[in-house]
Amino acid sequence: xxxxxxxxxxxxxxxxxxxxxxxxxxxxxxxxxxxxxxxxxxxxxxxxxxxxxxxxxxxxxxxxxxxxxxxxxxxxxxxx
Numbered sequence: 093x094x095x096x097x098x099x100x101x102x103x104x105x106x107x108x109x110x111x112x113x114x115x116x117x118x119x120x121x122x123x124x125x126x127x128x129x130x131x132x133x134x135x136x137x138x139x140x141x142x143x144x145x146x147x148x149x150x151x152x153x154x155x156x157x158x159x160x161x162x163x164x165x166x167x168x169x170x171x172x
C-alpha cells in the first residue's frame with residue numbers, strides 16, 4: 093500500500109471526528125491543531141486506524157505524530 097493510499101484512507105477515518113472543522117483534510121492537516129482532536133478523539137482515531145489497517149500501534153509511537161502525513165508514515169511502518 094503506497095503513502096497516498098494510506099493518506100486517502102486516513103482522511104476518510106478522520107473526517108467524521110473533525111466534525112466539519114476543516115473542509116479539506118490532507119496530509120499537512122494538524123490532528124490536534126486544525127482538527128482540534130482531543131486525547132479521547134485521538135484514541136478513537138487510533139482504534140479506527142488499527143481496525144481498518146489490521147495493525148497494532150504502540151501509544152508511544154504517537155509522540156511525533158502531528159499531522160495526517162505523520163500518521164500515514166507511521167501506519168506504513170506497521171502494514172506488512
